[in-house]
Amino acid sequence: MSVARRRVAILISGRGSNMRALVERARAPDFPAEIALVLSNRPDAAGLAFAREAGIACAALDHKIYAGREQFERSMQAMLEIHRIELICLAGFMRLLTPWFIGQWSGRMINVHPALLPSYRGLRTHERALADGVKIHGCTVHFVVPAMDEGPIIAQAAVPALDDDTPETLAARVLEQEHKIYPAALEWLAAGVLRVEGNRVVRVGAPGATEALRNPSC
Template sequence: MKKYVILISGRGSNMRSLLEAGLPGACVAVISNRPEAAGLDYARGRGLPTRVVDHRQYASREDFDAALAAEIERHQPDLVLLAGFMRVLTDGFVRRFEGRLLNIHPSLLPAFPGLTTHAKAIAAGVRLHGCTVHFVTPALDSGPIVIQAAVPVQDDDDEDTLGARVLAQEHLVYAQAARWFLEGRLAIRGNRVLLAGARPEEAALRAPLG
């Protein structure tokens, strides 16, 4: 059975969706850079090993990433899942786990990388917003895309209402992407991810409808 590790920084809502999805693999550790992260209590409640590598205890990003990588490697995972892990990782760390490091981002990449994505989407006037699961590369929020989900942007949306609608989709697509990886169905070809056995999708999304 393949093994995976989840990295969190806070409440871990995406971690919870992953753990509740019945993935075809074993979660061997939940690791946080913050000892107060609420998600750690949930993981402990499920009987999972938890670890803390506190970034505030290290003099540099490189030192922290080296310690984090060593802790991850101790569990020998096939897959590392960033689930609300609020740290920008160094190039060396990313290359160490290249091809087995997934992240979920709350926008339809390549649109709106970085933070405050829902505010950016509203300000830009886009009609569709969403989330993206992608392999992590040294360039921020720009790795090969596994799966995306889109939601309409309503005229009366604010960051909270739009963010809640996107988060509901995050919980679905991140578990799906992890499942595909653990089943051995994903292959990276350049900047594209190929899914073995994928069904062609011809339906179009339109917003608004009138």
């Protein structure tokens, strides 16, 4: 007897590079989640065209037409409920979310950040890492909490920062790893093999998940 797949919404603001990686992984018949909605705060977001071509329901809610952040988020919440969404993945969604909205999705909303948190929260992560002369850089998938770029860490992947790197070359290598660990993290979340203990995420059940967490690039 087949198990129902968890319904996922991906929130984007631009081209949705990580969205594409999630969509591609979710096409596997044994993946425990389906991408049921792609929602953007920008009607011109390039990722919406890809989602439509992939046969995924799309919605665009222009945040500029709302009186405030709360009104926008309540419309977004209503759209998510209409589509019976169970989990959310942020994929380049360039809006700070309020504690109210995050509270609606506590433990069910994840994000990918282009740095090894807790280092380099915020923007321009690759430029800042190179300016500091770090030798190791990378990316993080974490649960979303009200504080920006915080929350329990689900998975991380590291890449070397090379002497001749520019922010663009370093970003490209980090993005390759984002495309690997983000779908893996969604798979673990949808399969119910993650448990949060304090600020740590531990794996329960599914014997293959532990090795994947240690070696997300494999």
